Amino acid sequence: MNRCSWGIKNELLKQYHDNEWGVPVWDSQKLFESFALEIFQAGLNWVTVLNRREAFRAVFSQFDPNVLSRYTNYDVERIVQNTEIIRNERKIRAVIHNAKVVAKLPMSFSDYMWQFVDFEPIRSPQVIFDDFKSRECLTKRITRQMKKDGFVFIGSKLINAFLQAAGFVNDHAITCFRYHELAI
Template sequence: MSKPKQRCRWPGEDPLYLAYHDEEWGVPQRDGRMLWEMLMLEGFQAGLSWITVLRKREAFRKAFKGFEPVKVARFTESDIERLLADPGIIRSRAKIEATIAAAKIYLEMRQRGEDFADFCWSFTAGEVLKGDGKTFPAQTPLSQRISKELKKRGFKFVGPTIVYAWMQAVGIVNDHAAHCFRRQEV
């Protein structure tokens, strides 16, 4: 009989959470659009649990046109009203407006020749940082620095705790627990 896989404790037994942990969380993401999508979803998570966002992720993708910044940047007040009426997503006017504004910022960065993925990974010179596998901070000096840079560009819902959770999710930092089978895989 094979020994069960050892995992981080946070996904518990929820099948959706386990799949997210086993297949996605902590895998280095180099696609700028996907990095932006994950940052936006982390912002929607503020004050809630990640499983809430994860359960609504497909509805978010549909509501926000696949998180294509060009499409989201064109959203109008009628789109905001549509989103506020959508029970499939987290209906926060402030977070919806912040996402639309962030799409415009993403496009402005691109117009200036600043690739979002390059920006995100510039803080670690493209390298994945590795946590010690024993302590799991809510934020770090680096997440504080990235948060400050994002805010300077006009992003909202990008405090250092949200940014650190995003860094973990997109693999900028590998924070799988020391005993977790994914720690060495990613």
Template structure:
């Protein structure tokens, strides 16, 4: 067995140990937990205009600042909490993204209160199945990510354009977009 640093991986994770760990243990693994799906969608929104490694390096600080991404708690945030978040150097301090996360928590809670499970909502777009990439061609967005983005926007979510949504789909394992040579491709259903 090769050492962990010598494993064949997707090129995007490079040699950064944090990025490699994320790639090896999280990225592309099907996530079915509603809260975790929502957290990942919110973090993908914070990534807009930045690199994912920037958000990944700040993820622990984000989790602390946003009360573990507990949607009920985040939905209750008011202006004092927004001001505290804007002053927190550990996170991406964008008022628009912070307010979008609070609004996203309120939408999540409204869905839950109406009996609509967020995980069921998300996975319904693929019939509960993981979509398999071919391991060679990689898109920034797809017709499905465009459709999901439209539905999220219709519900009031922000920072959910087709490219962000596709990156989220990859991250949560809705699509297996590991490269064919990557040691994670086959275990996650590829080839």
């Protein structure tokens, strides 16, 4: 069975690749989790984040934006002390700040994000995004709007990774079995 080359490095990545990466996420809370984990991944190896995912879920109230939006400086200090997570205070504060932005959106986080791709996963990005500039245009547009709406600790690279992970685009290699399953 052919997989994307990154999805065969170890069992954890294989499971993530086969079961989650690139599968469209419509649930707002799960989508916020994916977004938050991308923030923690910035500058790090994805395995580092996956190995700590359960601890992240515990300290961030299962990534429920409505609960996280009520976190205070006391909560930040408590989280920073947790040795089971990535203890980057700037990233911790960004996730909490972004939860506050999500809680104030006039729509669900899912609707907010999916509107950028007209509520339809981009199934064949290799055809639609025939060059890097097209993809870059999409991620820059999303990044600009999210920053305008108050989100922090984001950029085109992070947004691109988020779009891939949460299934907004099918970026599996064409030779990967998941590409064909998700292209339907």
